[in-house]
Amino acid sequence: MSLIFKSLHITLVVLLLSAVCGSFLVSARGNYPAGEIRHWQMRWETGPGDGGSKVPVREAEDWIDVEAKAEMPKKPAGVSAAWTKIALPSFNYTSPSVYIQTIYALHVKVYVENRLIFEGDRGFIKDNYSLLVPLDVRDNGKTVYIWTQTLQDRIGIKENVMLGEHSRLIKDYIKNGLIDVILGGAFIFVAAVLFVCSFFLNKEYFPVATSLSIVIASTGVLSVTYSPFTYTFYSYMGAISVFMFDVALLSLLPALTFLFENIFGGGKYGIIRKFRKFQMAYSSFCCVFLVINSLSGGRTLEFYYFISTNIVGIIMILQFILLIGCVIVFSLKRNKDAIIFACGFGTAALTGVLELTWYYLKRGNYDLFYWKWALVVFILSLIVILGRRLAQNHSQVVQYSRELELFNNELQRSEKMEIISELAASVAHEVRNPLQVTRGFLQLLSEKSSGEEQRYLFMALSELDRAASIITDFLTFAKPEFEQISLLHVNDEFMHIQSILLPLCHLNGGKMILEIEEDLWVKGNSSKFKQAMINIIKNSIESLGEEGTIHLLAYSRGDKVHIHIKDNGAGMEPGVLSRLGEPYFSSNKTKGTGLGLMVTFRIIEAMEGEIRFRSKKGAGTESITLLPRAEGPDGSNS
Structure with missing residues (x-):
């Protein structure tokens, strides 16, 4: 038995060595290049x-x-x-x-x-x-x-x-031809994804996305059904592949023109629109004969080959020339989409025209090859254009949302102002008369009193004057129209304002710097204008610390007068800054009523101007007032 096992073992080793050596010999013999x-x-x-x-x-x-x-x-x-x-x-x-x-x-x-x-x-x-x-x-x-x-x-x-x-x-x-199948399959997949996504777009972009998906899908089908790989390994699907190739080609041409029309319009005299309608009609005519030829077993093959190959090739050349001409025109107008489209479509169209021309010159003895790679460039340009359109649409929506938010805030502010105006107008007149009568009697009593009693009466009179001042602010807010409108020399007005507020500024340890251009004129009421500027400057004075500075600057830009009031005081946080001008909102003052800035906003608004604030906590606040520039009394303006 042991002898038998040893013999089998030796036999197996010899066979294994023979197989290995044989494979080496085969590989050695087969190592010749083709x-x-x-x-x-x-x-x-x-x-x-x-x-x-x-x-x-x-x-x-x-x-x-x-x-x-x-x-x-x-x-x-x-x-x-x-x-x-x-x-x-x-x-x-x-x-x-x-x-x-x-x-x-x-x-x-x-x-x-x-x-x-x-x-x-x-x-x-x-x-x-x-x-x-x-x-x-x-x-x-x-x-x-x-x-x-x-x-x-x-x-x-x-x-x-x-x-x-x-x-x-x-x-x-x-x-041989496998890369065409892979490329075509990728196109078909991208087209399917884009077509599904097009249902989630608005109506404006749905035709563009749908036509683009048809162009990409048709290109993918053309790449797959034109590849020799399909007919070599799947020859039993040859008739279906030829049928699908013709359908894809007849779908691609009108879809491409329709996409161009949706992006750039119908062209001068509607030439793009008319050509697209002709293509749709001719493609439908060819599709009818394609079905007839398939059902008749190829009896109309020669006629169908003539209308679907020779004539369609000429139509493609005309289409490429037409679209290239339109793209050049749009590009000269600096249309960015046209420039991107020109790069992609110009590559595809020029390649297609050259290959088709060479195909006819060679009498059909040429296989179109470069067209599919040129279409890759073209499809990428179409995707870029669609992406730009969607990005622009998104930006417009965001911008619209911001404007809508600002409009809602302004509407709420206007409603608040309207309510306060009505209340102020009705209450101020009713309260002002009793206050004046009371003040008159108290003043008579103070003249006949002495000592501690007279001091108390003076305190009562000062509080009544403060109440009258608040009522005056109410009336100014309720009715900011000016009884007397005149030409205001900005430099003179600020010189007067400086003389009034400079002692208060020094008392708070600050200084005031005035830089006003000459010959700056605006229209308005002098007292109201002073009141608006004083309200802003007083707020700046109250926010100053040690060695504080208030910088008053005025100049003209175009038809506007710019007035800057800047301090290096405590500053405000963004939340506080956004609420300036709201009724009864006081920024940093514990005893303020919030009416000062509210009145200031109303006065500047009545002067057809606008006011903005910039501030940073710990770095100070700057107000920017823009007013319409007026002609000076001598007929000149700054």
């Missing part, structure tokens, strides 16, 4: 033909020499099939294969001598084949015959023929 075959021959099949069943091995006449990447031989009229003869060089590949990246045909048969090794037949108009044909090691030095048949104007091998290891060539075979 080679290119640059020369072959073609022969037209005239007459009815035999369907490629008889290989012309012994025939040596009528063969045409063909060079790789050179211009393909022009197919004679009435010919629909051809033979291609490729002489295989000697090789040392363990699993040899022939790879042809592009061969134009609808029906293909591949022979090695008389042995059929591949056959493909397409029942749809897509003549771009990609072939990877495995060979036998015994095919070394033999000849490959390829029979091709088509209904179109091009036939035969377009590029080099590669001969090499199957494991290496299959990578190129799989990658």
Whole structure:
């Protein structure tokens, strides 16, 4: 038994070593790079033909020499099939294969001598084949015959023929057109997401987002259905792919024009709108014939091919030229969206025009390639434009919200002022008369009294005067109209104000600096103007600390007179600053009624001006008053 187990063990080791060494030998033998075959021959099949069943091995006449990447031989009229003869060089590949990246045909048969090794037949108009044909090691030095048949104007091998290891060539075979499928799938996914999101946009942007999603989706479908990868590995879906390609192309053109129209308008004389309507009508006409051709089994194929390929290609060129011209016009007007659109669409349109022109010059012997990458640039520009529109819309909404908030605050303030005005007007007149009578009697009593009694009467009179002052403020707020309006020389008014308040300023340890331009004139009532400025300056004086300074500055800018009153006092917090001018709100004073600034606001408002405050806690406060500039008495103005 032990001998048997030892024998089995040795046998397994030998087999394992043989397999390993064999794999090394195979890899060593198969380590040759793939080679290119640059020369072959073609022969037209005239007459009815035999369907490629008889290989012309012994025939040596009528063969045409063909060079790789050179211009393909022009197919004679009435010919629909051809033979291609490729002489295989000697090789040392363990699993040899022939790879042809592009061969134009609808029906293909591949022979090695008389042995059929591949056959493909397409029942749809897509003549771009990609072939990877495995060979036998015994095919070394033999000849490959390829029979091709088509209904179109091009036939035969377009590029080099590669001969090499199957494991290496299959990578190129799989990658051929795979990037187009990946790119198209990404486009379709982005279009689906954008289409769903478009339902959450307002009505203004819904058509733009929807048309953009159609453009992106159509581009994705075109990329997938134009790729040779689809027809190579999913040939059973070839008819559906051709159908979807036509539908995507016929949807893309009017959707693109509609998107352009929504962004930039119908153009001069409505040319963009008219062209879009023509495209929609023509695309609908082509779609009807597409359905008819599909249902009839391809009986109207030639007519449909003419209207959907030749004429649509011309319409695309006209569309690109038209839109490029409009984009240039809009760009010259410095429209930012037009500039972005020009960069993206200009790239796509110029690429499309050049490729289509080259396609027609080559009589169809050219596969459009660069268009999809140009469309990537174009779609990115469209997304940027849509993003800019949405950002602008968001900014407008935010701005509108801020303005609405300011309007609501102003409305509340106006309502408060209206209520207080009515109360002040009704109460002040009723209270003022009894106060004046009471003050008169108290003054008579004070003249006949002496000592402690007279002191008390003086205190009562001062409180009555204070009450009368508050009532006067009420009346000023309730009726800020001026009984007498005159030209006010700002410099003279502030000189008078300075003479009144300078002692109070010195008493509080501060100083006052006056910088007033000459020949500044405003219209108003002198006493009311002084009252408004005094109220502001008094607040500044009361906020000063040691070595405080109040800076009074006045100058003109345009048709406005700017008056700045700035102090380096205690300052205010933002919450306090926002409430200045509200009734009965006192900023930093414990005994204030809040009527001073309220009256000031009403006086400046009645003078058709405005007042603003800037302040920072611990850094002081600055008031900025803007009043309409008036002409001086000599007819001049500052």
